């Protein structure tokens with residue numbers, strides 16, 4: 279049975295230029311599209327992750343949470359970042375539920391432990407169990423506890439890549455990962471969208487990949503492409519596409535012609 283992991287980027291579901299500004303109308307349309315995808319493929323397993331956008335990235339930057347915490351104010355900051363990502367996730371979860379999608383919000387802080395920002399413990403049994411009962415696990419970029427530096431930040435991209443590897447080991451038939459943002463795909467130095475990134479053309483396009491132009495603590499486009507290229511070599515196709523174009527996400531999941539960037543190892 280196929281598994282599709284969908285990342286709804288913070289750039290798509292919030293206005294990353296305006297602190298704490300969600301885009302509920304975009305969330306509603308995405309919910310309807312995901313509802314349609316499920317109706318077309320009742321056997322499809324879905325995991326959805328949402329980015330932190332102008333919610334968690336604001337506080338994460340303010341408290342430099344990715345580097346850990348020492349002082350009481352940094353520790354408080356860690357908790358406030360978690361609250362910010364929960365607030366955004368709650369808005370999205372409510373909209374999904376109103377649309378009839380059986381989502382269950384699962385905070386990654388309870389699944390993953392790091393050491394000096396390196397992932398050392400994973401417990402994805404709640405994801406497994408949710409999928410087994412035909413629920414849609416809804417995860418998000420979150421704070422996580424770190425054995426050396428107290429805490430850090432785990433992006434949705436990293437989490438979904440880890441989940442893709444985990445389910446691959448469990449002999450999942452086919453896995454695809456789709457990153458939907460508010461950009462048309464990965465751009466080259468001229469600004470044109472690169473339709474296909476492989477191990478062979480990566481070195482030619484690498485210099486075009488940068489950080490996010492918005493407030494963002496987790497690495498922007500370069501890290502995204504590197505992480506997706508790494509899992510593509512395991513046979514997992516990854517799309518980076520524009521989720522603000524109606525039906526684009528639907529087309530990618532249903533295997534129809536899609537505008538955006540496909541990352542495939544070959």
Ligand SMILES: Nc1ncnc2c1ncn2[C@@H]1O[C@H](COP(=O)(O)OP(=O)(O)O)[C@@H](O)[C@H]1O
Pocket residue numbers: 286287288289290329331458459460461463464465466486487488489490491492494497498499500
């Ligand atoms: N080569 C590139 N192609 C597209 N976007 C790029 C590129 N290099 C840097 N970026 C920046 O990366 C951003 C996407 O990363 P990010 O903000 O983390 O997205 P998301 O919130 O969807 O995860 C783009 O909006 C753009 O500002």
Ligand SMILES: C=C(C)CCOP(=O)(O)OP(=O)(O)O
Pocket residue numbers: 286287288289328329330331332334335338359363418419420421431432433434435494495496
């Ligand atoms: C800042 C925090 C706490 C999480 C970041 O998550 P993401 O890295 O997945 O968020 P977006 O870039 O998609 O906004």
